[in-house]
Amino acid sequence: MARGIRVGVVVAAAVGVLALTVGFAAGQAKGDAKAGEAEYKAKCLGCHGASGAGDGPAGKVLKPPPRDWTKGDGLDLSDQQLFDSIKKGGEAVGRAKTMIAFPSLPDAMVWNLVAYVKSLKKT
Numbered sequence: 001m002a003r004g005i006r007v008g009v010v011v012a013a014a015v016g017v018l019a020l021t022v023g024f025a026a027g028q029a030k031g032d033a034k035a036g037e038a039e040y041k042a043k044c045l046g047c048h049g050a051s052g053a054g055d056g057p058a059g060k061v062l063k064p065p066p067r068d069w070t071k072g073d074g075l076d077l078s079d080q081q082l083f084d085s086i087k088k089g090g091e092a093v094g095r096a097k098t099m100i101a102f103p104s105l106p107d108a109m110v111w112n113l114v115a116y117v118k119s120l121k122k123t
Ligand code: HEC
Pocket: 039, 040, 043, 044, 045, 046, 047, 048, 058, 059, 062, 064, 065, 066, 067, 073, 074, 075, 077, 082, 083, 085, 086, 090, 094, 095, 096, 097, 098, 099, 100, 102, 113, 114, 117
């Protein structure tokens, strides 16, 4: 019984790794929200706030301020546009340049951030 579970876990992990590899190779990976969380806390929280409500200490004084993602405000963009707004800055997608660009972040991490940002919507 225990052996069967162990084998199952190993198989599931192998399938997961394979799916990730194939996903990245095809450029289809849409990111892993969990993997984006630490990066968000390090680079984005100051403006966007811990919950994504746009109430970070620096965000509050910006004009325009960040939008309230917990209500879905601002998340009406496509995944590609969300990606571009992070990598190239808000202006690249018609948003304000108070959303600065993060050109040095690897694409895979930007996708992780897109997934994390989308997960902050609560309603
Ligand atoms: C200097 C403050 C600041 C920082 C730091 C910042 N943002 Fe933003 N961001 C903004 C503002 C302000 C907007 C909204 C611009 C607008 O409404 O036109 C925005 C918009 C966005 C958008 C587009 C969707 C929307 O709500 O308009 C995404 C996606 C985004 N930010 C992700 C991030 C991520 C991920 C990070 C960290 C890597 C980050 N931001 C760091 C200020 C910031």
